[in-house]
Every structure is written in structure tokens, then in C-alpha cells.
Amino acid sequence: DGGITQSPKYLFRKEGQNVTLSCEQNLNHDAMYWYRQDPGQGLRLIYYSQIVNDFQKGDIAEGYSVSREKKESFPLTVTSAQKNPTAFYLCASTPGTGSASPSSYGYTFGSGTRLTVV
């Protein structure tokens, strides 16, 4: 079955440590996204990528970094510069970024990674 796989499901980070969250999709989608979810704040966009080897900052990119070396993969690194990293992180994808087809609208989300600072 096609979908998005995020790993690990739970992640614990020590102060000053960088951690990387994995996101893999087998949907052949061009665009991939990272969102952060905090209670009562909905989902906020961290980074997005429209094509391989290209990505742009979202609304809350500070303290995060990404790479897009393969179409299927869009890992997110939470760096030590992110002062409040405890949150639920969601990866998503869409078929295309400029298509007018309704089938390209809407995200497919992964099951998320819950990151906790210890």
C-alpha cells in the first residue's frame, strides 16, 4: 500500500543534541512538507520541498533543517538551536504543486513523530 512512513514514532532529545526525523513516501509525490503540531495551535509549516534538491522555509523554520536528495525522502533535523522542540511532527506530501486537478489537492500525512526533550 502506498503511503508515508515516519520514524521513529517517539524520540527523546537531550539538551544541545541534534536529532533527525525520517519521512519516506512511496506515492511518487513531487511535493513534501513538514509540519509541527502543538496543542491548541493547529499545524504550522516548517519546511517544504517541491522538487528534489530544492526546498523552502515555511513559517517556523528557525532551528530546523531539511534535505531532499531523493524524491521519496525528506528528513527533518531538529537542531540544538530550536529552543522548544517538544511537539508532534507531521510529514505530508501532495502529487504536484501546480496542477489544477482536484486530485492533487490535499495532503497525505504520515502518522507523526512525537519528540520530547529530556
Place this chain on the structure above:
Amino acid sequence: QQQVKQSPQSLIVQKGGISIINCAYENTAFDYFPWYQQFPGKGPALLIAIRPDVSEKKEGRFTISFNKSAKQFSLHIMDSQPGDSATYFCAARTAGNFNKFYFGSGTKLNVKP
């Protein structure tokens, strides 16, 4: 500044009742309005969506009502069931060449048996 404002934050409904969740927006460039359903520990899943040239869309027990002039849209869940208990997010997409969505803050729905 939140682009999409959602209310209420939480909602308790008896089984068989109607659940209503409201969203409002300001940006007239939004061109697609989906609703997502999220169960605990899972990612959101697309539930139903509407475009601004339509005033209502119904899929089973779920209906979106859209008021373009008031810049408001709402989700109605008819005959609410305990299995509908989840968090619901409205969202709005900016038109153009990128599928960037702005999400509401979410409504936690609890349907009591």
C-alpha cells in the same frame, strides 16, 4: 496572526446529535477548503473539501457549508457517532503554484454514547 480561525476548541455531543464546527478566514486568495480528521497518535486524514464556487458539499453524514461573502465555512456531522470522536481541523489553500495550506487550531469532538 492566524489565517484561519476555528471554533469551538472542544465540543461534546450526544450520540445521534449534530456536531457543528466553524471556521473563518480573511484571505480572499484562498481557493480550496478541506477538513481533516485526526485520531490520537495519528496523522490527519482528509475528510471532505470544498471550493469557493460551491455553497455546500455533502458526503454521507458530513456536510461542508460555505459562505463566500461572510468568508466562513463550517463542518456539520449528522447523526454523530462515538467513532467520530476525534480532532477536526479546517484548512485553506493559497492559490498559485504551491499547495500551501493554513490550518485552524482544531476542535476536539467527543461524542457521548
